[in-house]
Amino acid sequence: MRPIKSALTFINKNSIFIAIGLILPLLALNLWYFLQLAIEKKEVPRLHELAVSSFTSGSSALIGVLIAAYLAYRYNTRIENKKLEDSEVRALRKAVFCIAIKLNKIAGIYNSFLKENELNEHRWARTPAAGPIALNIVEIDFNELGFLHEEHGKALLELSVAEESYIAAVNAINERSRLVSEKLEPAQKTAQERFKATLAEGDKNQLGYSRLKEFVDADIYQIMSKATDSCYLVFHSTIKNYADIQPRILEIAKKRFPNIKFMDHQKILAELNAAAATASDPKPE
Structure with a gap:
């Protein structure tokens, strides 16, 4: 046939x-x-x-x-050109949408689990576990964006870097969460017992983060410090990569198809934030 x-x-x-x-x-x-x-x-x-x-x-x-x-x-x-145009529009809309939801997700994880302790000198122990966080989210198909290779190859390369960074960020925080449960929490219990043995009668028997490093094994501190620093580094990099490439992909889509509407993620966020700010302002009596 x-x-x-x-x-x-x-x-x-x-x-x-x-x-x-x-x-x-x-x-x-x-x-x-x-x-x-x-x-x-x-x-x-x-x-x-x-x-x-x-x-x-x-x-x-x-x-x-x-x-x-x-x-x-x-x-x-004309029919073939229309089919080609429709497929390109779908590919660009999918890319714009994927960037938006991944940027939302990675920023949400950062705000929920990392931001609070970022400047704390004891963040290696204070930063809570977050995992497991699933990677099963819609993916950008670079084969579908092949029509951009010749004119916008650099933008596609930067988008692929952001995609790889996203995977690295999720893997990093999942790995740190595993270390918290398998390494840090047992080490904290042991450190608490060691701390109690040094107390004089009447002293507080609760070991705080400020002295935790003194009572845990050095390898635990090194492992947790490295995993924690890696999380902050890769999350900052991922958020920046997506924030930089997002307006460029949107601009490419709008220039290629000026009569087609594409989702403007930053505009939507600005409108939502403005609405939230208005709702939180006290109304004059």
Whole structure:
């Protein structure tokens, strides 16, 4: 079936050339025949009217076929262009949407679990566990965005870096959450027991974060410090990458399809924040 389908597709796309290839040889053969008669018999046959009529009707048929083929070609081209445009619009809308939801997600995780303790010197222990956080979120298909490679290759490369950074950020905070439950929490219990053994009668028996480092093993401190610093680093990088590439992809989409509407994530956020601020303001009595 595939060879037949390929042949039909070829015929459909090249119908105008096939028509010319079939009709012109017939007209040429007809003309050659009557020329031979004129040369050999040194006279034009009495049926020259038939020759003229054949040539006229053949020419008319050829012109009609050419016009029909041209119109069919233009119609098919318009349909193919519309399909191509629709697929490009879908790909750009998907990319814009993916960037928005991933930026929302990564910023939400940062605000919920990392921001509060970012400047705290004991963040290696104070920062809470957050995981497990799933990666199963809609992905950007770079094959669908292939039409941008030639003109906007740099933007696509930066978008791919942001995508990789997103995966690294989620993996980093999941890994730190695992270390909190498997390493830090048991170490805190051990440190609390060690701390109690040093107390004099009447002293407070609760070990705070300010002295926790003194009573945990050095390798625990090193592991948690490295994992925590890695989380902050990759989250900042991911948020910046998405924040930088988001307006560029939106601009590319709007310039390529000025009559198509694309979601403006930053505009939506600004409107939501403004509405929230208005709602929180006390109303004058």
